[in-house]
Amino acid sequence: MADTIMNSNNDTEISRDQMLSGFLNDEALNDVKLKGTDGVVVMANRFLLSARSQVFRGMLLGKFQEASSPVVDIGFQGGILRAIVEYILTDSAQMLDCKKRKSREGNSFDFPFVQSLVSLAEAASYFELFDLAKLAVKKFDVVWTESPCSSFAVLQACKTAGPSIPESLVEKAMEIVRSSPAESITKEHVHCLSSEVLEEILSDKKMEVTEYQLFQILNLWSQDSGDERKLAAAELSKHVCLAEIDPETLSTAVTASGLVTSEQLLETYKQQALEMSKMFRTASLNCFRHKPWVTERPPNGGAPTEINVEGAGCEAVNGVFVRNGSFKGQWKYCKQVLYDGNPCVFWLFSDDSHWVIAIPDKAKPGTVGEDKDFYSIVRQNEEIPPVSGWSSMSEEYKPGPKLKYRFRATSSSTGSGSNSSS
Known part of the structure; x- marks a missing residue:
């Protein structure tokens, strides 16, 4: 079957791909408008949408009110709906052709872009366009490679998305967060986090950072913010084991942050002193009545002290x-x-x-x-x-x-x- 059709003058053939692309901008070829949560309207053809998505078929050709309405409200922003329609018509979407995109500061990926890519993965799953969802998730490989610390923004976007967000993306984002190099984490990376998502990170037992590095993440999150975030950060400090931070750092950087009280610091110093005392007592008790250092076990067996x-x-x-x-x-x-x-x-x-x-x-x-x-x-x-x-x-x-x-x-x-x- 030929993949081309004739135009109205019957002298120039239009390819099938050109024909389908024409639906994106030619209002005469479309019979429904998809309205995003931001008010942006995207023109579409309900039959073409229904041909590729059972969700659209039930919505636009079924017994729902949307089947007879010229304008249908959809719970995603207009840019995401545009990408969905574009993919249905062309098997591609301009959003997926993006190159590396950094923020104005140049430290990490642009957070609005990350949010859009997460929303595209969510929308693709919702409309059961699973190949598109896989392409969107795969696109994050570029994000991880360029800036592992952008995983904080991805995790935040996933946690605020709806139930259709691919679980594989949530798991991958958390995995990258756990292994992100602590020395590369900046205020920009963590400032987008909600207190709930930050608490999940601080209490995660698989984080590959020291307790002080966890505290640094908390401190960065609280900087240049109002009193409400400072109070929240002080409350979240309970998830950091202060006793595992060396006393010198406690007395300088941790104290200067203002996130821990003098009572917390005093209790931490007591814990450290008691632990060191216990270790010293054990060592002292074992340093007497010993034979010299040897490289063989004595005849009477036993274990070395x-x-x-x-x-x-x-x-x-x-x-x-x-x-x-x-x-x-x-x-x-x-x-x-x-x-x-x-x-x-x-x-x-x-x-x-x-x-x-x-x-x-x-x-x-x-x-x-x-x-x-x-x-x-x-x-x-x-x-x-x-x-x-x-x-x-x-x-x-x-x-x-x-x-x-x-x-x-x-x-x-x-x-x-x-x-x-x-």
């Missing part, structure tokens, strides 16, 4: 790990240090198949893929971690460490964590 880690490429790992309770029936060893400017606890423990040195995930310690792992070695049924042969989990952590042990002078431990007593 301390393990000295040496030569690791990650300097923060090196030092003395003190026996501190058990994990899955085996002794675990802990060492509290400042890492990346924040107080944290390293674990040296067994996860059944491997010995691991890691910073455990707060919510699910010892879970593969959740902890921040530094070194590991396959466990060969031994009850204490091997002296050497450790593998680095990243090139930047090489070389692996070597271990030495220290045992109590009168050790009768079985090596099992079931009788834990430091």
Whole structure:
């Protein structure tokens, strides 16, 4: 069948694509006007719309009032309706041909553009134009690549959209938010967030940032705003674990923000002091009545009370790990240090198949893929971690460490964590 038709003069053929494109601007070819929420009207042909969308078919050719109305109100802005009609006629939409679009400040994508692209994905799903919805979601790959931090704006737009928004877009936006480089986040990226969406981000356990970086996001959100947002930010600070921010930063940047009260700071300092006191007490009790550092287990068996880690490429790992309770029936060893400017606890423990040195995930310690792992070695049924042969989990952590042990002078431990007593 030919894909062209003759024009009125019968001397120039018009292609099928040209014919369909003509419906976009020729009012004589259209019989219905779609009115957007912003008052913008888009001309359309109800039969062509109905041919591609069952939703339009039921709305414009069914028993609804819209079937006989020359103007139909649609719950999307006119620009989105224009893109929908354009796609139905041409399998494309000008909005999808956009290049990288930055805001005037040049720091991130234009938020109104992000909102429009999210609305297009929502509208496409609503009208069951699922290929268009996929194209709109795919377009966000350009957004993520150019500016990962624009994911905050995308997430906000998704959360304020209707129920037709593709769940895959919401999940992807949250995934990118979690891994966005904290040092690249600016006020412009987070200022568009509602307090509800910001609270969801702050309380998300999979955020790949420190507690201070979470606080920085909160502080950026509250800047250059009225008292109402400042009060909301102060309330949201409860989702930040202040005790995991180093005391110097607490006394300077956090205090200067005005988002935490002196009572909160005092309570945080008390928590930090008690935790350090507990660690010091454990270390002090274990520093007496010990044999020298050794590299072999003594004949009477038992588990070391301390393990000295040496030569690791990650300097923060090196030092003395003190026996501190058990994990899955085996002794675990802990060492509290400042890492990346924040107080944290390293674990040296067994996860059944491997010995691991890691910073455990707060919510699910010892879970593969959740902890921040530094070194590991396959466990060969031994009850204490091997002296050497450790593998680095990243090139930047090489070389692996070597271990030495220290045992109590009168050790009768079985090596099992079931009788834990430091």
